[in-house]
Amino acid sequence: MGGHNVLLVLANPEPASFCHALAEAAAGALRTDGHDVTISDLFAQGFNPVAGRHDFLTVADPERFHYQSEQAKAARENAFSSEITAEQAKVAAADILVFVFPLWWGSPPAILKGWLERVLAYGFAYVDGCRFDTGLLRGRRAMIGVTTGGTVERFSPQGVYGPIEGVLYPVRRLALEYMGYDVEEPFVAYAAPRVSDEERRQMLDEFAGRAVELAHRDIDRYEPPCHPLDLVPRNAWKRS
Amino acid sequence: MGGHNVLLVLANPEPASFCHALAEAAAGALRTDGHDVTISDLFAQGFNPVAGRHDFLTVADPERFHYQSEQAKAARENAFSSEITAEQAKVAAADILVFVFPLWWGSPPAILKGWLERVLAYGFAYVDGCRFDTGLLRGRRAMIGVTTGGTVERFSPQGVYGPIEGVLYPVRRLALEYMGYDVEEPFVAYAAPRVSDEERRQMLDEFAGRAVELAHRDIDRYEPPCHPLDLVPRNAWKRS
Numbered sequence: 105m106g107g108h109n110v111l112l113v114l115a116n117p118e119p120a121s122f123c124h125a126l127a128e129a130a131a132g133a134l135r136t137d138g139h140d141v142t143i144s145d146l147f148a149q150g151f152n153p154v155a156g157r158h159d160f161l162t163v164a165d166p167e168r169f170h171y172q173s174e175q176a177k178a179a180r181e182n183a184f185s186s187e188i189t190a191e192q193a194k195v196a197a198a199d200i201l202v203f204v205f206p207l208w209w210g211s212p213p214a215i216l217k218g219w220l221e222r223v224l225a226y227g228f229a230y231v232d233g234c235r236f237d238t239g240l241l242r243g244r245r246a247m248i249g250v251t252t253g254g255t256v257e258r259f260s261p262q263g264v265y266g267p268i269e270g271v272l273y274p275v276r277r278l279a280l281e282y283m284g285y286d287v288e289e290p291f292v293a294y295a296a297p298r299v300s301d302e303e304r305r306q307m308l309d310e311f312a313g314r315a316v317e318l319a320h321r322d323i324d325r326y327e328p329p330c331h332p333l334d335l336v337p338r339n340a341w342k343r344s
Numbered sequence: 345m346g347g348h349n350v351l352l353v354l355a356n357p358e359p360a361s362f363c364h365a366l367a368e369a370a371a372g373a374l375r376t377d378g379h380d381v382t383i384s385d386l387f388a389q390g391f392n393p394v395a396g397r398h399d400f401l402t403v404a405d406p407e408r409f410h411y412q413s414e415q416a417k418a419a420r421e422n423a424f425s426s427e428i429t430a431e432q433a434k435v436a437a438a439d440i441l442v443f444v445f446p447l448w449w450g451s452p453p454a455i456l457k458g459w460l461e462r463v464l465a466y467g468f469a470y471v472d473g474c475r476f477d478t479g480l481l482r483g484r485r486a487m488i489g490v491t492t493g494g495t496v497e498r499f500s501p502q503g504v505y506g507p508i509e510g511v512l513y514p515v516r517r518l519a520l521e522y523m524g525y526d527v528e529e530p531f532v533a534y535a536a537p538r539v540s541d542e543e544r545r546q547m548l549d550e551f552a553g554r555a556v557e558l559a560h561r562d563i564d565r566y567e568p569p570c571h572p573l574d575l576v577p578r579n580a581w582k583r584s
Binding site: 170277 | 461
């Protein structure tokens with residue numbers, strides 16, 4: 105088995121952050137293990153998370169901006185902006201997608217949320233009738249690595265935030281699994297800013313180990329037999 | 345009882361969207377009922393959702409960007425950027441906060457997520473030791489109005505997305521309730537793009553009615569006796 109292609113999408117504004125250390129630990133271990141790793145460091149790239157007409161070289165409807173309709177036209181005509189095209193190429197190439205981010209207000213930073221919205225466009229990462237078990241990206245694997253300010257107790261069933269599974273549910277279920285990714289249990293660095301250096305080293309080792317273990321598994325990527333938009337059933341709801 | 349001050353934060357890029365119609369229906373009914381309504385139309389305002397040094401006129405640490413530390417310094421010195429100061433003034437004035445947005449990938453659009461991150465800053469909307477029942481914004485009320493592409497069946501306990509309560513959990517529990525808001529059951533316009541005009545009119549009426557009903561309730565805002573940062577216990581974790 106050859107190495108896998110791994111895309112790490114990183115969303116923390118500070119290069120010296122523990123998120124960056126996690127991403128670098130995983131990337132180093134994966135490369136040593138023979139895998140190909142790309143990092144999208146969204147803050148460093150100055151990624152713009154706001155959806156808009158600037159996403160597209162084409163215009164489906166100049167009067168009314170319906171995001172999915174514009175995405176569909178651009179997907180059909182290879183007319184996404186260069187910023188989006190570059191990120192889509194990374195996603196298309198990746199057998200494994202890893203998100204690394206701090207939990208802000210219970211979810212990924214806006215810059216990563218906007219990456220989902222703009223890059224994982226209709227007609228590229230999903231279409232009507234292809235979701236979950238029939239998702240376009242099925243057969244690929246994904247993992248979330250997250251740092252929290254709160255302690256593990258706060259994320260316990262009795263804790264004020266509740267279990268991390270509930271907190272990460274939208275991004276896991278309605279985004280990653282929706283597209284077909286097989287999603288690992290999340291890696292959570294609880295209270296990362298407050299633990300000892302030794303505990304942080306252990307976290308880095310554990311995350312790197314999880315990433316390498318994941319990359320050792322088989323990947324059986326689904327390859328659509330045609331343009332994804334040609335998979336849409338004829339009787340699918342017509343978007344206005 | 346006088347009227348209340350209501351802030352509607354709206355996150356949809358298309359002025360002719362159903363989200364805009366919902367916000368306008370609620371705003372109209374509230375004004376007719378004697379309340380003061382402000383709308384923050386984030387796409388129209390060109391709101392930048394990316395956290396960064398541009399948030400601040402001050403610098404706490406020029407070497408390492410720790411967002412909460414920078415927010416704390418700016419909160420202490422009234423040194424948020426004008427964009428953030430303007431939004432914070434609306435939040436401070438509002439007895440009732442209403443979010444209106446389309447569900448994208450299971451959560452609010454990035455532009456609204458970034459509004460949470462940048463506007464509801466440490467030292468302004470929350471501090472260590474003041475959360476949930478002791479949150480700085482306790483006594484105020486909040487409501488989420490959301491439009492979905494998916495049908496109500498998809499959001500049923502047996503549906504592929506699961507109940508909307510689980511989907512909205514992070515923004516409700518880890519953001520609004522965290523700050524102390526008393527949060528209403530969400531208003532959900534399921535499959536909004538696919539329903540009939542008559543059903544849409546009913547939805548608009550129902551949402552406007554919910555907003556007015558909410559504004560009829562008593563509001564008993566907590567007023568901190570000092571600067572919020574002076575409420576932080578001396579033994580609170582020192583952020584690096």
